[in-house]
Amino acid sequence: MSTTTKASAIDHATQVAHSWVNEVARQFDTGDREFAYGVLRAWLHVFRDRLTVEAAAHFAAQLPDLIRGVFYAGWDPSAVPIKYDAEGFAVRLAHDATLDKRDVGKASAAVTNAVTHFLPASHLDKAMGHLPPDVRALLRP
Structure with missing residues (x-):
């Protein structure tokens, strides 16, 4: 290879x-x-940490190389899934992305829309199927 x-x-x-x-x-x-x-980055990490190791690996396999690196950065597979509801997801996303908590819905929808722009919806839907309904609702545009 040259x-x-x-x-x-x-x-x-x-x-x-x-x-x-x-x-x-x-x-x-x-x-x-x-x-x-x-x-x-914050969305990927909060999403990843709510998934099982297997679900996270399946989702990550669909990501492009550098985005997959961001997804896995700092991951501790022995500590997942972290069981949080929509409120916990929102608090963590706001903190990790340095957002006002009132902007979490907009940010979640923006990233979800961006992800579905690049990945087939079925890949994201499969991973979201592992989340509780209230967290899925927060992530939906």
């Missing part, structure tokens, strides 16, 4: 990750990509 091919693969992975962040920014109606990245 150096050019390796660099191209890295460039492509970076471009795809930028596309995800840009889509979250677009969905949230902001030009602040750092903010959009923080919301995406």
